[in-house]
Amino acid sequence: MFVLLLGAPGSGKGTQGKIVAERLGLPKITTGDILRAAVRAETPLGLQAKKYMDDGKLVPDAVILSLIKEELAKPEAKEGAVFDGFPRTAAQAELVDTTLGERGQRLSKVLLLDVPEEELLQRLTARAAQENRSDDTPEAIRTRLQVYQRDTAPLVAHYAQRGIVHRVPGTGTIEEIATEIQRIVGR
Numbered sequence: 001m002f003v004l005l006l007g008a009p010g011s012g013k014g015t016q017g018k019i020v021a022e023r024l025g026l027p028k029i030t031t032g033d034i035l036r037a038a039v040r041a042e043t044p045l046g047l048q049a050k051k052y053m054d055d056g057k058l059v060p061d062a063v064i065l066s067l068i069k070e071e072l073a074k075p076e077a078k079e080g081a082v083f084d085g086f087p088r089t090a091a092q093a094e095l096v097d098t099t100l101g102e103r104g105q106r107l108s109k110v111l112l113l114d115v116p117e118e119e120l121l122q123r124l125t126a127r128a129a130q131e132n133r134s135d136d137t138p139e140a141i142r143t144r145l146q147v148y149q150r151d152t153a154p155l156v157a158h159y160a161q162r163g164i165v166h167r168v169p170g171t172g173t174i175e176e177i178a179t180e181i182q183r184i185v186g187r
């Protein structure tokens with residue numbers, strides 16, 4: 001089963017993705033983590049991505065599409081995976097659709113974590129103090145929320161057409177949200 005966690009920065013995709021991936025026994029593929037590791041290791045990918053990430057902008061599709069292809073081709077992602085942080089643009093969604101389609105597979109469920117904007121701002125600001133991420137400055141946070149609305153939120157309509165979007169209120173406790181996701185995923 002392929003499951004996508006969709007939601008704004010700070011909506012809890014990472015936390016809930018980890019819980020649902022463990023429960024389903026599937027790998028979680030997180031482009032943000034892969035990119036942050038590449039930045040730390042100063043690989044060519046990391047060097048290309050860093051400036052965009054620090055500014056809160058999306059790393060260009062020209063760079064990300066090959067990364068996604070590589071991740072989907074890994075043996076552990078053959079039967080299913082939980083996607084966290086991608087697809088984030090129409091071109092990325094298209095790549096995921098075609099790659100899975102060529103394998104006779106498809107995304108089964110899109111879990112849309114719904115959190116009001118003020119709460120997202122509060123969470124991201126609190127996280128900035130804890131995690132020391134270089135993109136948790138007030139300006140980068142603002143940009144990331146705008147970029148989500150502009151580039152990623154339209155994917156909801158794309159998947160809603162297929163009837164696979166499940167809206168999950170993202171404001172309860174971690175356990176409550178995880179239980180709701182379990183109900184939707186059925187396991």
Ligand code: AMP
Pocket residue numbers: 009031032033035052053054056057058059060064084085086087088092135144
């Ligand atoms: P995240 O941890 O998912 O919020 O990602 C942190 C940053 O990594 C984003 O602000 C982007 O700069 C970059 N990033 C992560 N995933 C993607 C993606 N699928 N497409 C483009 N940029 C991404």
